[in-house]
Amino acid sequence: MISQVKFGIAALALALAGCASAAPAPTEVRQIVSTTSFGMCVGYCTTRLEISEGQAVLIRDGRSGRGSAELPDQRFTQTLTPAEWQEFARLAADTNLSGLPPVIGCPDCADGGAESLTINGAPTVSFDFGASIAQAQPLLERVRALRARMTPEQ
Secondary structure, three states: OHHHHHHHHHHHHHHHHHHHOOOOOOOOOOEEEEEEEOOOOOOOOEEEEEEEOOEEEEEEEOOOOOOOOOOOOEEEEEEOOHHHHHHHHHHHHOOOOOOOOOEEOOOOHHHOOEEEEEEOOOOOEEEEOOOOOHHHHHHHHHHHHHHHHHOOOO
16 A cells, blocks of 8 residues: 555656646747848938837937938837737747847848847847848737837938
8 A cells, every 4th residue: 555655646746747847938028129220321220129018119329320410319109008018929929039040141231221139138130121030020020010100200
C-alpha cells in the first residue's frame, strides 16, 4: 500500500511538472515603437511613433533634412480606446521578430526611406520604408494607418 501511495505521488508530481512547462505564458505587450526616416529630404524627415496602453505619441524631428533650416520638433498625442490598444497588443503578441535579422533589405538606400519596428524594447528590426514583412504585416499595417492619421498635412 505504501509503495502504491509513493508511486501515485511521484506520478502526480510528474504530471504537474509537465503542465507547468507545457506552454510559456504569453509576453504582455507594453509598448510598440515604429520609426521612419529619409536621408535626402527637406522638412520633417524622421518620425517616432510610440504606442502604449491608452495613448499613441508621434514625434517628428525637425533637425534633419538636406540643406533645410531647422524646424521645431513636433509632438502629437492621440488617446487610444481600450479596444484599439487591445487590437495593437494582440497583433504585437502575434508578431515574432526574433527570427528576423536586425536589418532587412537596404533601408534608405537610394533615398527609399527606412522603417523600424520594436516591441517591448526587444531588438529592433529595420527595413525599407513601406516593405512587406510577413512576420509583422498585420501589425505594420495597423501602425502605418495610425501614423497616417496622426501626421498633419504639410
